[in-house]
Amino acid sequence: MSGQSMGPSKLFIISIIIFIELLAPTLESKQETAINDTTMQNKYNSHATIDERDCIPISEEKGSSCHQVVLYQPVFPVLQQDERQFDIVGKKWIIRQQWDQIGLSAVIWEAAIALTEYLETQGPSLLTGRSVMELGAGTGLVGMVASSLGAQRVEITDKNIASARSNLKLNSENIQRNSVSVLELEWGVTDLCSFQAPYDVILAADVIYIEDTFPALLDTLWELSSNETLILLSCKRRYDRDDRFFELAEKTQQFKYEIIMRWTKSDNVTIYRLVKNFVDTK
Template identity: 45%
Template sequence: MALVPYDDHTLSGLKRFYNSSTTYTFSNHTIRIKQDWKELGVAAVVWDAAVVLCMYLEAGGVNLQGRSVVELGAGTGLVGIVAALQGANVTVTDRDLAMEFLKSNVHDNLPKELEHRMSVKPLNWGIGLEHFSHFDVILGADIIYLEETFHDLLKTLIHLCSDHTVILLSCRLRYQRDHDFLAMMRNHFTVDQVTYDKNLDVFIYKAQKAQREEF
């Protein structure tokens, strides 16, 4: 299940995913993220969209202090860890098969004094949503790529949102279907591009529930 087209440039870029770990510095903390491409594939490597979203959070793109935050498709947990370092109370989520790997990265990188700010929970989009309530901020890095998941992803976003929730989606727009998902979102949310990293070809979109006009 490929996220990217396999040209020569891509194949060269994929080599870094075979590294067992990769290191970043955010919020004055060194974060060493384990990767496991061989066993868990796309869920267990750090994608450029995650790095760009972390930079946006670190730069204060949205106020996270004391906010409730959920990350969808958290993968390695990098984005959620950075959000916690920025003062948020974070729930990182992914499929069941990624739970132990995700918990391990969170445990190894989150300072002890911040452990109370972060929880790891399984979430298959569109299923068991009654176990989750609204969040102030929803984060997603490179989660727009499989067309068959779009309905459940949108259902999940709608469920997790209050009228004041901010959604931040970091992504590459690789295919027409990616644009199609943003069009689907615009039926329910106002969606605006807030940044574009031209070096990594990554966009960040901000979405909020569309406010209905009152007459």
């Protein structure tokens, strides 16, 4: 998961908001009640225990009505586990989670599991011999699975790559030797000239959640792809604003999109295929 640069104070506040949004299994509209940054910071500096009674109103966007997000205790144990294990493409994957040290990008979210399962159902024919980029990789699971399915070259990227590096080392026996690299890439900030674009396949899971980053994400996808690039985005829809990413893609006439899979194991997890609208000369 990546974003754009911002000050430490703003980053702290946004991190708390994202944490709450990503963990909320339900979203209920409530009364229009504002909460300021100071209140939120004081609340979480107290290190109070978060349980299902604990909720704070947060604004979906400037000028909009506020919502209350309710956190349910059963969600937390999965994220608090130091390791999670997955059986994918006939191999056992051990993913080290580092929420306490790194944050929300260092745990496994449903959209990543859904995308790996989709890749598994497609089999090696989808990726064999192809160059693959994973954006907002977090733990790096999706990119590593792509390598195990025969991708010739995989670049796993994110703003913070500590989790991906750790998990790549932990699962090195499952991937093709020397086929995977882990690189820093912050949308809208990193110079993309150093990357070996265009890629045959671009993969991303749960990267659509901060509306301010949508233009930078679309521009990054544009620069790293060609008309032939297969772009797969696995998304868990939590708010109406999530749809605005695809609306922006159409409005800017950068990409067309289609739904290729709805994950049956969880509500609102969908995999999209994006295709460039314009002919380019790459």
